Amino acid sequence: MSDKPRPGKDKDLRFIKSAIEDADEVYRIFSSELINEQSSGVIEMISEGMLLIIEQYDALNQMLDDLTMTPTQVLEHNRCLRDILKLMIKERLSPVGRVAAVNVIQSLGSQMRSLMVTKEIRGVNLNGYADN
Amino acid sequence: MPTMKTEDKVNSQELELGKDLLIYAGLFSFGIVYNKLVAHMNRKYGQHGYTSFFVVFGVFSTMAMLSTRIGAINTLKIAAGFVSSGLPMVLGDTTRHLEYKQEVAVALARASKARRKGMNDVGQTQTGERQRFALHQERH
Numbered sequence: 001m002s003d004k005p006r007p008g009k010d011k012d013l014r015f016i017k018s019a020i021e022d023a024d025e026v027y028r029i030f031s032s033e034l035i036n037e038q039s040s041g042v043i044e045m046i047s048e049g050m051l052l053i054i055e056q057y058d059a060l061n062q063m064l065d066d067l068t069m070t071p072t073q074v075l076e077h078n079r080c081l082r083d084i085l086k087l088m089i090k091e092r093l094s095p096v097g098r099v100a101a102v103n104v105i106q107s108l109g110s111q112m113r114s115l116m117v118t119k120e121i122r123g124v125n126l127n128g129y130a131d132n
Numbered sequence: 133m134p135t136m137k138t139e140d141k142v143n144s145q146e147l148e149l150g151k152d153l154l155i156y157a158g159l160f161s162f163g164i165v166y167n168k169l170v171a172h173m174n175r176k177y178g179q180h181g182y183t184s185f186f187v188v189f190g191v192f193s194t195m196a197m198l199s200t201r202i203g204a205i206n207t208l209k210i211a212a213g214f215v216s217s218g219l220p221m222v223l224g225d226t227t228r229h230l231e232y233k234q235e236v237a238v239a240l241a242r243a244s245k246a247r248r249k250g251m252n253d254v255g256q257t258q259t260g261e262r263q264r265f266a267l268h269q270e271r272h
Contacts, residue, residue, distance in 0.1 A: 039178025041236065048243045055247050073249070080243040087236050091178040 005121045008067040012121045015114040019074065020060045022111035026081070026104050027053045033100035042091050045084050049104075052077045052084075063118070070122050071115045078112055155197055162197075166190060181229030184222040191218070 005011040030050050056077045063069045089101050199207035
């Protein structure tokens, strides 16, 4: 019996749940702290970011039930969110908005770590399944 | 008689100084209002790309008010200097802003595409992934 973590087992589920918690935190910050920003450019980015997070929720919840589902799509959403954040911090955010952006970046980094573990457990790399 | 001439000269100088101070006070008031306007624009529109134009308008307004004191020729000479030094800055700032806007458009388009891929192609993507996963499981 191998000790290697398997999809749907404790470690796998724990890290998926951790990724869901990070998505929850990002959504909370978007919807409560960053939503007060007045700049139209920032509002557009926040809207897109919130939609991405909703998609992540959906995909991560499916991953809990479906053991064959891989985190590829969620990783892509995470990458898009990071791109949006990179541009958002160049905007003229309020002091509260700047702190909120830092917290979002922190949560996205934490989610990325969890997704990497899940990716390894489910035997997938970004181009497909690992063969070794 | 010389005393009267000196007195006239002093009065004239005081009048000129008064006019100068009036202009400076006007410029100071303009600066306060203009600062509030720029702060409002920055808050409302974020990266609006008009910062360099705000500077140009501020300089233009200052010179327009000062031209009443220093004369049209002097004003034109100073304006030519400002145009020479300011034009590259205006062009550079506008270019940087357009590049930034393009980056934003690309990032938003990529995000939108990633979302659509998640919604529309979920069947195809997951089928492909399941097949590869099954293959992976078989091999191990």
